[in-house]
Amino acid sequence: MPVPGRFTIHARDGKARRATLHTAHGEIQTPVFMPVGTQGSVKAVGPDDLLQAGSQIILGNTYHLYLRPGDELVARRGGLHRFMSWDKPILTDSGGFQVFSLSTIRKISEKGVEFRSYLDGSKHFFSPEKAISIQQNLGSDIMMVLDECVGYGADREYTARSLERTTRWARRCREVHTPGADGQLMFGIIQGGFHEDLREESLGQLLEIPFEGYAIGGLSVGESTEDMYRILNHIGPRMPEEKPRYLMGVGTPMDILEGIESGVDMFDCVLPTRNARNGTLFTSQGKVNIKRAEFREDDGPLDPNCQCYTCRNFSRAYLRHLYTAREILSYRLNSLHNIAFFLELARQAREAIEGGRFAELKAHYQGIYGTDGR
Ligand SMILES: CC1(C)O[C@@H]2[C@@H](CO[C@@]3(CNc4nc5cc6c(=O)[nH]c(N)nc6cc5[nH]4)OC(C)(C)O[C@@H]23)O1
Numbered sequence: 559m560p561v562p563g564r565f566t567i568h569a570r571d572g573k574a575r576r577a578t579l580h581t582a583h584g585e586i587q588t589p590v591f592m593p594v595g596t597q598g599s600v601k602a603v604g605p606d607d608l609l610q611a612g613s614q615i616i617l618g619n620t621y622h623l624y625l626r627p628g629d630e631l632v633a634r635r636g637g638l639h640r641f642m643s644w645d646k647p648i649l650t651d652s653g654g655f656q657v658f659s660l661s662t663i664r665k666i667s668e669k670g671v672e673f674r675s676y677l678d679g680s681k682h683f684f685s686p687e688k689a690i691s692i693q694q695n696l697g698s699d700i701m702m703v704l705d706e707c708v709g710y711g712a713d714r715e716y717t718a719r720s721l722e723r724t725t726r727w728a729r730r731c732r733e734v735h736t737p738g739a740d741g742q743l744m745f746g747i748i749q750g751g752f753h754e755d756l757r758e759e760s761l762g763q764l765l766e767i768p769f770e771g772y773a774i775g776g777l778s779v780g781e782s783t784e785d786m787y788r789i790l791n792h793i794g795p796r797m798p799e800e801k802p803r804y805l806m807g808v809g810t811p812m813d814i815l816e817g818i819e820s821g822v823d824m825f826d827c828v829l830p831t832r833n834a835r836n837g838t839l840f841t842s843q844g845k846v847n848i849k850r851a852e853f854r855e856d857d858g859p860l861d862p863n864c865q866c867y868t869c870r871n872f873s874r875a876y877l878r879h880l881y882t883a884r885e886i887l888s889y890r891l892n893s894l895h896n897i898a899f900f901l902e903l904a905r906q907a908r909e910a911i912e913g914g915r916f917a918e919l920k921a922h923y924q925g926i927y928g929t930d931g932r
């Protein structure tokens with residue numbers, strides 16, 4: 559009987575790891591890309607599409623689901639898995655980041671964070687305990703602690719004080735959920751901005767609290783690729799070897815490969831679904847901007863090397879037409895393909911690590927997407 563939280567490393571290639579993470583809703587082969595389903599749906603695609611594309615786990619969001627339809631309502635409907643008919647693993651972010659990135663008029667204190675809803679301006683308060691209670695109501699397999707993600711360019715002094723409070727909040731989250739209760743896992747989140755020593759400080763403090771995994775927060779917040787990679791390369795390998803490592807909100811294909819090379823196992827990003835909706839498609843030969851006139855009469859598949867439903871059934875000419883005509887089907891077909899691309903990238907990474915060929919895989923994509931794929 560698999561024990562939720564068990565993390566088994568099968569192969570290594572440099573700092574990259576090929577592993578299996580066990581959860582209450584099944585096992586996850588890592589490195590893994592997690593499509594983002596912020597409001598309980600991965601935009602424009604259904605659970606059947608996600609399974610077909612090979613998705614092992616998806617993301618939900620505490621902040622959004624608390625505000626609408628309400629975590630208590632979801633709990634009364636049997637939890638998020640049943641509510642959205644997804645019976646594989648779900649990871650939920652704690653809402654801290656969304657409060658800072660989406661909400662207006664927020665006040666942060668030792669107790670937690672007060673914010674106004676982006677929907678109707680009503681006032682709300684998240685304590686660390688509340689953030690965990692919401693994720694228990696949602697029934698997610700992996701819960702994230704409530705943290706403060708300091709903005710890019712926050713001063714060192716504030717960053718240092720903030721990470722101390724984030725650690726105290728992390729301890730409070732752990733205190734209200736016994737490890738493994740209801741099969742739910744809890745990950746700590748490393749902060750510390752863009753200061754290597756503060757990052758080590760944050761990690762060191764979190765290691766004193768028993769978490770089933772550790773995440774790197776505070777990145778993909780508008781910093782340069784150089785700054786992201788500097789922190790990633792520094793803290794990734796220093797994270798606990800025997801536990802899963804999750805890089806939040808990242809990223810482009812090249813950012814993901816850089817993260818895997820630094821020892822990271824789990825990734826999530828809205829890039830595939832968000833870019834799909836503005837016609838930017840990721841292919842084995844680089845980015846394709848489907849609205850370009852050159853595709854008007856192109857009968858070829860979007861990506862000849864892709865096995866997804868979109869590439870097996872529709873031409874670039876048709877995809878361009880749907881996009882230009884603002885057809886709803888454009889969102890679905892473009893999103894299906896981009897999700898399939900990111901999932902295939904992660905699958906290729908798993909295979910390359912098993913075969914000791916990860917460096918070659920990264921070099922191959924560097925030749926197509928450049929150093930950061932922006
Ligand atoms: C890359 C891309 C396309 O992703 C978009 C947009 C802007 O960046 C993103 C993704 N970056 C991102 N960094 C994060 C940091 C934390 C964090 O420190 N703590 C917690 N609890 N959750 C986090 C979630 C994060 N997501 O953040 C929002 C604002 C959600 O939109 C996403 O650019």
Ligand SMILES: [Zn+2]
Binds near residue numbers: 864
């Ligand atoms: Zn495709």
